[in-house]
Amino acid sequence: MVTKKIVEDNNNGLPAERDVTGPRSLTRLLGLFDVLSMSPDGMSLAELNVTLESPKSSLLNLLRPLVAEGYLIHSAGQYRLGPSIFRLAASVMSAWNFPRMIRPFMEELCQRTGETVLLGVLNRDAEVLTYVEIIDSPHPVRYQIPVGTTRPLYASSAGRLLLAYTEKRWRDAYLSSVQFKVRTAIPVTRASLSRELDRIRAEGVSTSVDNYMVGLAAVAAPVFDGDGNCVASLNIAGPSDRFRNELDQLKAVVKEVAAKASGVVAGIEARAA
Missing domain, CATH: 1.10.10.10 (Winged helix-like DNA-binding domain superfamily/Winged helix DNA-binding domain)
Known part of the structure; x- marks a missing residue:
């Protein structure tokens, strides 16, 4: 005050x-x-x-x-x-060292998958996912959004991933109060969202094919810090037609690269301690 x-x-x-x-x-x-x-x-x-x-x-x-x-x-x-303040916040966050630290892994993902790569973080107060770093796919047909774009946690694969790895008390409070105001291609309910969060924690990866909108697919995996807290989502997104036949392979690649990024984050934290 x-x-x-x-x-x-x-x-x-x-x-x-x-x-x-x-x-x-x-x-x-x-x-x-x-x-x-x-x-x-x-x-x-x-x-x-x-x-x-x-x-x-x-x-x-x-x-x-x-x-x-x-x-x-x-x-x-x-x-x-409003959206402008979130874009401003994302611009400030993009100057933070964390996105720079993760960018080499994003570049690796882009090279290995050919898809757009996005780094997302959780905004608890607004209950949204914010994309703080993006590398666009080299394909002429690709998923493309600006840094600073936000999504409701329930609406995107990356948002659901971050939600799945929050502490149980906060997650339960979110599930009990969330209002599904953004229309998605596949409607979301509290029951379906709860089941999906359980599946994400069991598999360690979040996927979406034609869920948010028809024609769009995404795969997201968690980036952990040295204490095992999920600090970001690392995901790829692109046309559903390119994902369907290679979904298992794409999931394995995203999980592998996110795990490597987690190791670097933990290592840097350990050296700084």
Whole structure:
């Protein structure tokens, strides 16, 4: 929360608030993103007014341009984080060393499979998968999306993989509250999703053929840190026709390369400890 103190307003002699940690608009903006990142269901103007201790008029002047630019979404009286802020977050994350560390393994996957390779991480607050690094397939017909793209966890093979490897308490809470708002080619239910998560943990790989959309297939495997926590998904995606006949082979390759990436991550953590 922003630290404040009371000072005297030279114009009217009344006490006025002044932020001592930086310009008021900047600290208010950062505070706004902070509280919304912890509120996946969004917050109303009144709730933001109380939480940020900021006048509603000032908040509205801040909120309107953020909604217009896609940094926030305003729906049913609630403000939520929008796609632009996730793209910005992904751009920041792309400068992080982790994607650079994994990129050689992504290049290997692209060379061995010929498909688009994606590195995804879990955003718990928003309950989405965010792609933080992508290498496009050399094929003229390929799967292509920009870095920073997000997907609901239940909707993609990589998202389901990350969900499968979260701790049980968080996973159970997600399963009990998730709303399937994004329409997929094969409808998802709580029961079908729970069964799929069990299968992923048993096989160590997540697959999708025509699940998210007809014509698209994907295979994802986990990247673990030295403590055995899943820190990312490494997956390939492309046209279903190229995946169907080679699915078992593609699963083996993705699992193999993801395991090698996990070994490097664990090794670097061990040396740094």
